[in-house]
Amino acid sequence: xxxxxxxxxxxxxxxxxxxxxxxxxxxxxxxxxxxxxxxxxxxxxxxxxxxxxxxxxxxxxxxxxxxxxxxxxxxxxxxxxxxxxxxxxxxxxxxxxxxxxxxxxxxxxxxxxxxxxxxxxxxxxxxxxxxxxxxxxxxxxxxxxxxxxxxxxxxxxxxxxxxxxxxxxxxxxxxxxxxxxxxxxxxxxxxxxxxxxxxxxxxxxxxxxxxxxxxxxxxxxxxxxxxxxxxxxxxxxxxxxxxxxxxxxxxxxxxxxxxxxxxxxxxxxxxxxxxxxxxxxxxxxxxxxx
Amino acid sequence: xxxxxxxxxxxxxxxxxxxxxxxxxxxxxxxxxxxxxxxxxxxxxxxxxxxxxxxxxxxxxxxxxxxxxxxxxxxxxxxxxxxxxxxxxxxxxxxxxxxxxxxxxxxxxxxxxxxxxxxxxxxxxxxxxxxxxxxxxxxxxxxxxxxxxxxxxxxxxxxxxxxxxxxxxxxxxxxxxxxxxxxxxxxxxxxxxxxxxxxxxxxxxxxxxxxxxxxxxxxxxxxxxxxxxxxxxxxxxxxxxxxxxxxxxxxxxxxxxx
Numbered sequence: 001x002x003x004x005x006x007x008x009x010x011x012x013x014x015x016x017x018x019x020x021x022x023x024x025x026x027x028x029x030x031x032x033x034x035x036x037x038x039x040x041x042x043x044x045x046x047x048x049x050x051x052x053x054x055x056x057x058x059x060x061x062x063x064x065x066x067x068x069x070x071x072x073x074x075x076x077x078x079x080x081x082x083x084x085x086x087x088x089x090x091x092x093x094x095x096x097x098x099x100x101x102x103x104x105x106x107x108x109x110x111x112x113x114x115x116x117x118x119x120x121x122x123x124x125x126x127x128x129x130x131x132x133x134x135x136x137x138x139x140x141x142x143x144x145x146x147x148x149x150x151x152x153x154x155x156x157x158x159x160x161x162x163x164x165x166x167x168x169x170x171x172x173x174x175x176x177x178x179x180x181x182x183x184x185x186x187x188x189x190x191x192x193x194x195x196x197x198x199x200x201x202x203x204x205x206x207x208x209x210x211x212x213x214x215x216x217x218x219x220x221x222x223x224x225x226x227x228x229x230x231x232x233x234x235x236x237x238x239x240x241x242x243x244x245x246x247x248x249x250x251x252x253x254x255x256x257x258x259x260x261x262x263x264x265x266x267x268x269x270x271x272x273x274x275x276x277x278x279x280x281x282x283x284x285x286x287x288x289x290x
Numbered sequence: 291x292x293x294x295x296x297x298x299x300x301x302x303x304x305x306x307x308x309x310x311x312x313x314x315x316x317x318x319x320x321x322x323x324x325x326x327x328x329x330x331x332x333x334x335x336x337x338x339x340x341x342x343x344x345x346x347x348x349x350x351x352x353x354x355x356x357x358x359x360x361x362x363x364x365x366x367x368x369x370x371x372x373x374x375x376x377x378x379x380x381x382x383x384x385x386x387x388x389x390x391x392x393x394x395x396x397x398x399x400x401x402x403x404x405x406x407x408x409x410x411x412x413x414x415x416x417x418x419x420x421x422x423x424x425x426x427x428x429x430x431x432x433x434x435x436x437x438x439x440x441x442x443x444x445x446x447x448x449x450x451x452x453x454x455x456x457x458x459x460x461x462x463x464x465x466x467x468x469x470x471x472x473x474x475x476x477x478x479x480x481x482x483x484x485x486x487x488x489x490x491x492x493x494x495x496x497x498x499x500x501x502x503x504x505x506x507x508x509x510x511x512x513x514x515x516x517x518x519x520x521x522x523x524x525x526x527x528x529x530x531x532x533x534x535x536x537x538x539x540x541x542x543x544x545x546x547x548x
Contacts (some may be wrong), residue, residue, distance in 0.1 A: 098449055118451050128446040132464040141460070145451045176545045188450075243361040 050111070051076040051196050051228035052097060057106035058252075059092050066092045067108070068252035076111070076195070079222060079229045081279060083236060088249045090232045094198050096228060098122045111195055121194035123202040127181035129173040135184055136160065136169040142191040159187045163217060179210035183217070190221060197222075199231040203238065212268070214240055219264065236284075239274045241266050248267035248283050256283040329511035334518065337511035345501070351519065354485060354496040357413065358523075361420025362481050368423040369477075370470070372518035373432025377466070378458075390429065398422045399487055407493075416485060423484040424477040431473025435466030468542060473537045478527040486520060 018263035054072040058065065066089040073082050084090040096108060098120050112119060121142065129138045139156035140148075147155060160166045163183040173181055182202060189197055199218075203211045219242055222229050233239050239246050240260055248256035260281065262272055311331050315322045318330030329337070341347035372390065399417060399546040409415035439462050447461045489498020497516050504512035539545045 100445065100449060122449050124442070124446065126442060128442050129444060129462065130464070132467075132539075133460070134541075141447075141450050141452075144456065145453075170540045173548070174541065174546070 006278055010130045012146055020156040022060065049076055050074065051078070052108070052110040054219055055107045057096065057108060059096065059104045060104045065252050070254060072254065074228060076228050077226050079244045081231045081237050081239035081246045082234060082249060083246060084249035085284065090249050091200060093249065094122070094200050094232050097196070098198050102247060109240060119195040121189040121192065122198040122200060123189045125201045125204050129181055129184055131173055134169070135165065135171055135173065138173060138184055139188045139191050142188040145193050156189055159191045159213065161189045162221060176264065177213065180213065182206060186218070190225065193225060194227050196228045196230065200231065201233055217241065236277050236280050240273050240280070241268060246280060250284070256280065311491050326510070329514050333511040337515050341512070344356060350495060350497050350500045354489065355523070357496065358417050358420060358481050358485050362477065364417065365421030365424035366428050370432055371536030373429045374436065377433050377436025394426045398484065402488070402491060403541050406492055411494065415492065416488045419488045420484045422482055424481040427476035427480060428473045431469045432466065433434045434460060435469025438469065439465035468539060471531065471539070475528060475531045479524065480533055482524045482527070484519060
């Protein structure tokens, strides 16, 4: 579900490139139907309604165009998955979003914190923990410039409890398993309550079982914290299992923009997931080939 | 159980030197080794006691250690400063690295005649030589350490909004520390080596001077004693560096005891 759907009194249609099917369905019902016991309240338009938007964004490296006029609006709270073959530009998209790279042309608007602080966090494919800092200290890196000292300590312990590693707070990263390290990296990304969490194939290096465990953890925390998630992956099953919306990038363009209007928790291997998965794979590999 | 095991493990390292000492003593006493060639361990111990009582030994060790350490501090801090500067700034590296690498290829002990011409046999000559000898291992390893810091960690630090200072103290310096320690231990070895050579050639005090004086008077026991003390001081410096290493690199898997 997305935040725009919760602004029933805003008459002007919210300008997003793509409304989710869920949002459309919600808009067609009257507010009293969704909250039968609470009178709907007029809500001031929250500037956070759109988490970020790409407007005609291109990124070229020399002659090579990696991203070609991308237009993308993502409402706050959405779980977006970005799929594409290697080298399609999906990682570049994430680097632009997190400010690691600048677009060649076009404008990128990202919602910042109240004081303009950076509230976008990224989780990399590798945990990238500081080997010389204990687990709790590594999580506190996520609070750089936001909190320090005792407050940071408490926050980091709280989020470590959330990912099930509170008892490892005093250990060195080298003694943790790959999955545990990635959970610490997730805790570090989430400790400052980001508006946007960018995930660059964070589960790619994990074994299949740890992966499913991590997907569930990620979904649970996303449902709790309601940040906007952008998951770059090449695992189509993972994308449809987790995301509200999947976009497929091919040769620098958005080749498919698909809503996944399924209830959560989703069951691995259900027929609806399989159908959507098939649709995405067709786009990726071209129906004409099959 | 564990403690006795540890003691036993430490003791095994000393077993061989003990046997060597014993064989040496026996060979000297039976006349197998002529007293003009090598003094017996007991004679060396006697010389140690004699010089200790006269205060000569302590004074000379003090003089030599003070020289070694001040040369080390001067050369080491300049080396560290250049290593950090060239590791962090491409401009600084382009400007100075080629020159430093050229100077590095001159054996610093080859400068002794020149140094004597410049400084005579005063303290500055020894400080200069030690500082020069210590400079390069520290410089090269600090530079290497900073260049080998995982760029992914640096990128992570940037994304999380670390300022340049925070990035340096939280990511770059700790990452470079293992290499800096390698340089430190090399430098300590070179520090003693340089000092011995400098003191043997031109000095009026210090352990090297003591050994040279003893040679003049054919006091073989004192010569052997000086050499042994050099060995001990070198070992002491190395142990100190290892202790520092263990304290600061606790996170490193190589320093973790299961």
